[in-house]
Structure formats: C-alpha cells, structure tokens
Amino acid sequence: MSAVTLIARDEVRLMRRNRVAVIACALLVLLTFVAVASSWAHKRGIEDLRARHQHEAEQAFDAQPDRHPHRMVHYGTFIFRQLSALAAFDPGVDAFTGNSMFLEGHRQNTANFGDVNQSSLLVRFGQLTPAFVLQTVAPLLLIFLGYGVIARETERGTLRVLMMQGATRREIVRGKLRALGTVALLVALPAILGLVALAGTSGAAILPLAAIVLGYAAWLLLWVTVIVLVSALVSRSRDALLALVAIWAVSVVLLPRVAPDVASAAIPLQNRLQTEVAIARDLRRLGDAHNPNDPHFAAFKRSVLKRHGVTRVEDLPVNYKGLLGMEGERITSALFDRYSGESYAAQGSQNAVVGAVSVISPAIALRSLSMAAAGTDFAAHRGFLEQAETYRYALVQQLNRLQADAVTYANDTASDADADRRKRIAAGNWETMPDFTYRAPDGATLAARALPGLIVVAGWLALARVLLAFATRRLGERR
Numbered sequence: 001m002s003a004v005t006l007i008a009r010d011e012v013r014l015m016r017r018n019r020v021a022v023i024a025c026a027l028l029v030l031l032t033f034v035a036v037a038s039s040w041a042h043k044r045g046i047e048d049l050r051a052r053h054q055h056e057a058e059q060a061f062d063a064q065p066d067r068h069p070h071r072m073v074h075y076g077t078f079i080f081r082q083l084s085a086l087a088a089f090d091p092g093v094d095a096f097t098g099n100s101m102f103l104e105g106h107r108q109n110t111a112n113f114g115d116v117n118q119s120s121l122l123v124r125f126g127q128l129t130p131a132f133v134l135q136t137v138a139p140l141l142l143i144f145l146g147y148g149v150i151a152r153e154t155e156r157g158t159l160r161v162l163m164m165q166g167a168t169r170r171e172i173v174r175g176k177l178r179a180l181g182t183v184a185l186l187v188a189l190p191a192i193l194g195l196v197a198l199a200g201t202s203g204a205a206i207l208p209l210a211a212i213v214l215g216y217a218a219w220l221l222l223w224v225t226v227i228v229l230v231s232a233l234v235s236r237s238r239d240a241l242l243a244l245v246a247i248w249a250v251s252v253v254l255l256p257r258v259a260p261d262v263a264s265a266a267i268p269l270q271n272r273l274q275t276e277v278a279i280a281r282d283l284r285r286l287g288d289a290h291n292p293n294d295p296h297f298a299a300f301k302r303s304v305l306k307r308h309g310v311t312r313v314e315d316l317p318v319n320y321k322g323l324l325g326m327e328g329e330r331i332t333s334a335l336f337d338r339y340s341g342e343s344y345a346a347q348g349s350q351n352a353v354v355g356a357v358s359v360i361s362p363a364i365a366l367r368s369l370s371m372a373a374a375g376t377d378f379a380a381h382r383g384f385l386e387q388a389e390t391y392r393y394a395l396v397q398q399l400n401r402l403q404a405d406a407v408t409y410a411n412d413t414a415s416d417a418d419a420d421r422r423k424r425i426a427a428g429n430w431e432t433m434p435d436f437t438y439r440a441p442d443g444a445t446l447a448a449r450a451l452p453g454l455i456v457v458a459g460w461l462a463l464a465r466v467l468l469a470f471a472t473r474r475l476g477e478r479r
Contacts, residue, residue, distance in 0.1 A: 032187075
C-alpha cells in the first residue's frame, strides 16, 4: 500500500473517531435529501398549478361569447412558463420574478406571482435547495473537518516523524487531499443523485447536468485544496480554523450579498412606476389615435386612403378603426420594446459588474453557472418575457385584423339601439387564436451559458493547486 493511501486512510479513520464530525456529516447528508425532496415537491406543485391555470385561462378565453374584437384585446389572457427539468436543483431568480404573465393590448406587463411576493418574507433569506446546501453549507462542513489536517501534525511534531519514516512532503499533502476529497465526494453524492433524479429521462438536460456536476465538483475540490493550503501555511490548528472561516464568510456570504448592491448603485435601474410614467410621456409625443387632428395619425389616415384610392374612410374596403388599432399597437409596442431593451441592457451591465466580483469570490461564478445550467437565470427569464411579448403583439394584431375585416366601419361607428349587437363577431373566432407555447432553450444553449462560470471556478481551482504546490515545498521547515 502506498504512503499516500496510508496517510489518507489514517486521516479518514481519525475523522470517523470524531463523533461531532460523523454527526455533522450525517446531518448534512440528511439535509441534502430533505432539500432534494422539498425542492422536487415545490417544483411539482408549481407545475401542477401552472398546468391547471393555463388550461383554465385558455378555456376562459375560448369560451367568451360573441364580442367586439377590441373587447377581446382588453380582455387579455394569462400565460405560464414551464419550468426546466433542473429548476428544482437551483430555482435561481424564479422565486423573485415568477413564471406567469397577464397579456393585454396597449400594455406590456411583466412576470408576476413569484414566491417572494406571495409567501413569507423568510423566503427572501433563500430556499432550502440542493444548490444552497452545496454552495454554502458543504464548504463550512469541510472546513470544520479538515482545518487541522496538516496544522495538527505540525503542532504535535508528527509531521517530521512522517517525513523521517520516508513519506515525502508531496505524499503527505496528497494523502490529506485524498482523505478530505473522499469526504467531499460523500457529501456531494446525495445532491448529485438527486440532480440525476430531478433531470429524469430528459435528453435535453444531459449537457446542463454535466455542467452542474463539473462545476460543483470543481467547487468542492477548490475548498478541499484551500483547506489543505491554509492548514499547511499556519502553525496552529486554531489559526487555520479562524482563517478558513473568515475566507468562507467573505467569499460565500458577504461578497455575493454586497456585489448586487454595488452593481445597483453603479448602474441605476428605473423601477416599474418610473418606466410607466416615461412611456406615458413618450406616447403623448408619438400621437393620439383618438385625436383626428393628431399629426401622426392624420398622416396615417391620408396614406391609407391613398393606398386604397378613396377619399373617405367610409369608402374603404376594410374597417378603418381596425387599421387604426393596428397602427396604434405597432407604435406603442415599438416604444415598449425600446424601454425593455434599455432595461435589459442595464440589467445585463449590472450582472457584468457582479460577475466581475467573481475574480475575488468564486461563489458568485458558481451561482451563475448553476442558475444558467438550470435555466433559472436572468437570460432564461428574459427569453420568457421576449417570447411573451412576441405572442402578445401577434395576438392583439390578429384581433385588430378581425376588427378591420369582420366588422364594418358603419356598424363600428353606429350608435343606435341595435349597434352593439352588429359590432360583435362569432365566438368561434376566439378558438382560432393560437395558444402560447414557451420554447425553452436547448441543453447546448444552457451549457454554453454555464461555461463562463465553470471556467472561473476551474481557474480558481488551478490557482489554488499552484499555491498548494509552493506551500508543499516549504512544508516542515517551520519549528
């Protein structure tokens, strides 16, 4: 048996004799299983609720009686986003953004009904998920198990004894790494098994699943390396423990909390009220479809009359009010898209600032990797909003086209007692409207989004191994 194996086995045996360590490991494994089960149940509940409400919303829209098409524009409908297969592992921003949206004409709403908005404020402190356990709790357990792997040998004077018996510095360090790495593997195994179970048989989840496994493996190996490195650099176990806990507190807890505040202060983002006020101001400048003397819509009217070769809107082969609705929706939607683009750009810049902090906090890179691979990051949320807006615009314009083609201008402007009945069109038209179908990004896209975070974590691991190699050369020189 090699010296590395003997040293690793002896270290594991020492950990097993520590009842506190054994109990802590058992509790962490139990916590991971609980996190997997609760996250799976929560995701399953959201999926069942989404499917039921989506079905009810589609039925309610299709079951509307004979109506004027513009009434259906304002009636609107709800849409829901289907969660990814790995969302239970890391819910990401979904708890704050929500997965449903109300669509209507002349307005661009945002997603709503997030868990934070309709649950206890304790949700803001973070959900118990497998990702949270591996990101935050597992490194702390490894610290308390391994802070003295080498410092303890230095304190007791047994390090020189090992070296006198023929064990080299490298073999001692490799043995300690193997022992602590074995514990890290056992700690991560329940979460990995839960991740595979959550992914199920979805072929699209293979690449994102591999990215998550590689990312968290590199994360735990990074902590194993850092623990051994710090333990090799100090002379006392107590100093190693204090230093490691400080590193954990700053890199895992403090910086990930401070970085978003720094990004928000550096790149201000308009809130919903400010955006709506700005949009209303710009809409007044663009034109008022209800004002016949408005320059933009007066010019639009002239162009429509010229295109059809008539001099009055009453002589048009289509309902001018429907065309007016289409033009109004076009310019308002273009304005909505401009403000949305500005908001997305600002949020992207904020995320870039937060990502830059990963240079000193790999925990941020890991979280970015985890959310990206799970399909619960900002990019996935933005994709949902953009698909929803594309669907909303197409639906509203289709209803406006029905007004232009199926309702005559004479009936639309009439005010007699029977005019309301004549303005309505058959209810069967609502059933021809396409239903919303969310197109989730494929596995290759999710894995590509996770790649930058994986590179950062792997880079930190490589740096830690280099530093450990230098520390190993000086091991045993202190008295």
